[in-house]
Amino acid sequence: MFRQPFMMAVLLTGAGMVPFLLLGLVVLLHPLQAPIAVQLLISYGAVVLSFVGAVHWGFALRDTAHPVAGEPLPPAVLGAERQLLIFGVVPALIGWVALAVALHFAAPALALFLLLVGFFLTIVVETIGRGRNVVAGNYLALRWGASIIVLIVLLVVLFTILSGMRVG
DSSP states (O other): OTTSHHHHHHHHHHHHHHHHHHHHHHHHHOGGGHHHHHHHHHHHHHHHHHHHHHHHHHHHHHHHHSOGGGOOOOHHHHHHHHHHHHHHHHHHHHHHHHHHHHHHSOOHHHHHHHHHHHHHHHHHHHHHHHHTTSSOHHHHHHHHHHHHHHHHHHHHHHHHHHTTSSOO
16 A cells, blocks of 8 residues: 555655644643643744755756756756745745744744745645646645645644733
């Protein structure tokens, strides 16, 4: 069953969602542990957001590293590759700013909001990339599933902090 790379990706993506879900539950169910759970959630979110961006480097470099028959890539493809490389860095920068805001400015609500924006923008850009044939359909389906979970958890935790139910 797990011989196919995509099935392994599904399994690993599910495992990667566990920290989001567990930390979200800790925030909701254990008020005394909420501040540390929020910090851990923001840290993990920043790491995952960086990883999601880095995938785009792989998309870009797969063609340039192995051009078909050794022929140079056409200008349109090169332009798309450059966009993927540039976009690949943006999620990492958003994650880094979110982490800095949480750790150095003690603003977990703002950090969670930045992560929400980062994950949302990433899935929107990936959906656009699918329409331009630079993002694989199975990858996008997997990312949508994971993104929905991440966005819901981050939104619920942000709401609990803003409503005063928990102090992040």
